[in-house]
Amino acid sequence: MYSNDTTTLFARLRGHEAGEGVISTAIAVLIMAILGGLMWLAFSGVFSTAEDRIQSEVESIGG
Secondary structure, three states, X not given: OHHXXXXXXXXXXXXXXXXXXXXXXXXXXXXXXXXXXXXXXXXXXXXHHHHHHHHHHHHHHHO
């Protein structure tokens, strides 16, 4: 009887966790996409500012 109760318990627990891996992966992918977007905004902002500064320095050197 003990082994039958244990098997039933494991079967019930396994059934409740059926989609946990997929959901966790989807959340991780969503977080990584948001972080990637924020990093891209920061990256483009830094290089836009750097481009403006470089352009003004080149013009002052050449003038």
